[in-house]
Amino acid sequence: DVKVTQSSRYLVKRTGEKVFLECVQDMDHENMFWYRQDPGLGLRLIYFSYDVKMKEKGDIPEGYSVSREKKERFSLILESASTNQTSMYLCASSQDRINTEAFFGQGTRLTVV
Amino acid sequence: AQSVTQLDSQVPVFEEAPVELRCNYSSSVSVYLFWYVQYPNQGLQLLLKYLSGSTLVKGINGFEAEFNKSQTSFHLRKPSVHISDTAEYFCAVRHSGYSTLTFGKGTMLLVSP
Numbered sequence: 726d727v728k729v730t731q732s733s734r735y736l737v738k739r740t741g742e743k744v745f746l747e748c749v750q751d752m753d754h755e756n757m758f759w760y761r762q763d764p765g766l767g768l769r770l771i772y773f774s775y776d777v778k779m780k781e782k783g784d785i786p787e788g789y790s791v792s793r794e795k796k797e798r799f800s801l802i803l804e805s806a807s808t809n810q811t812s813m814y815l816c817a818s819s820q821d822r823i824n825t826e827a828f829f830g831q832g833t834r835l836t837v838v
Numbered sequence: 839a840q841s842v843t844q845l846d847s848q849v850p851v852f853e854e855a856p857v858e859l860r861c862n863y864s865s866s867v868s869v870y871l872f873w874y875v876q877y878p879n880q881g882l883q884l885l886l887k888y889l890s891g892s893t894l895v896k897g898i899n900g901f902e903a904e905f906n907k908s909q910t911s912f913h914l915r916k917p918s919v920h921i922s923d924t925a926e927y928f929c930a931v932r933h934s935g936y937s938t939l940t941f942g943k944g945t946m947l948l949v950s951p
Contacts, residue, residue, distance in 0.1 A: 729881075756937055765847065767928065767943035768882075775937055783938070815881060819937075826872055827939055829881035 728752070729830040731816050737836045744803040746833050748816030754828075755821035757799035759783075759791065762813040762832070774799055775821060806837045840864065842931050844942035851949055853921055859914040859945045861929030868934040871912040873903055876926045876944075885927070888912060899923070924949045 732747035750757065756775050760768040760783075770783030772791040780791050788810060792800045799818075803810055813834050817827040841864045851857050863869060870889050874882040886897025893905040903914045912929060929942040 734879075758938065760941075765943060767844075768941040770938055770940075773938055817882075817939075821937070826884050826887055829874075829883070831881045832879075834879075 729816055729818055729828050731814075731830040731833050733833050734831060735834050735836075737838060738803075738806050740807060740837055742803075742806050742837075744806045744835070744837075746801040746803075746814055746816075746835070748799045748801070748818075748830055749797050750799075750818040750828070751797065752818065752820075752828070753796065754818035755796075756819045756827075757793065758817040758819075758827060759789075759799070759801045760815045760817065761785070762815055768815065771801065806835075808837050811835060811837045840931055840933050840936065840940040842929050842940055842942035844927075844929055844945050846945050847943065848946045848948065851919055851947065853949055853951050854918050856917050857915065857919050857923075857947065859927050859929075859947065861912045861914065861942060863910050863912065863929075863931045865910065865931065865933055870932045870934075871903075871905060872930040872932070872939065873897065873901070873912070873914050874928045874930060875899075876928065878925075882928065885914070919947070919949050921949050921951065923947060 729750045758773040759771040774780045774793040790802045816830040819827040843862045845860045872887045873885040888905045896902045926944045930939040
């Protein structure tokens with residue numbers, strides 16, 4: 726089975742802290758994605774990566790950065806966490822073929838206080 | 839730009855009744871369509887996908903969806919729902935030439951006895 730693992734299910738951080746959300750996939754997928762999910766807004770794409778060290782901005786990249794040093798790992802970084810970044814964060818991966826679906830991790834519920 | 843509209847934010851239904859969750863997308867090019875389900879505090883799980891061929895697609899847990907190109911719709915149906923189908927359902931589209939999925943805002947299916 727494809728497995729996408731997010732390092733934390735729940736996180737509580739303070740305003741201004743630097744926050745790292747880690748995601749690892751075990752299926753040698755080329756593409757990896759970070760979404761945030763908020764009630765009534767669905768899933769919004771923050772960043773994605775189609776190769777090691779490559780990244781593309783999604784729809785809401787402001788306040789976030791990403792790192793992909795190895796193919797299996799994709800990290801989301803909140804440089805200075807703010808309360809409006811309290812959300813559920815979902816990592817996903819997919820093969821680099823147009824007709825394939827994305828596989829999702831369990832999500833990280835981040836609360837910034 | 840890609841967009842997906844899920845017309846109902848919430849659909850209440852009684853157990854064993856049929857249900858239809860509506861999804862419309864915007865596109866003038868080839869599309870690939872997906873329905874995902876999210877149970878409470880979980881990641882997203884693929885229900886079914888339309889890639890090409892037959893417009894009626896069958897998925898897991900007794901769900902099916904019909905691709906209608908002229909209506910740009912991909913509605914999800916189940917003839918008889920169970921309490922365990924209570925979850926949030928997301929429609930997503932991937933357009934030819936794009937690596938990313940665009941999601942609708944989700945429909946919460948609430949099944950009561």
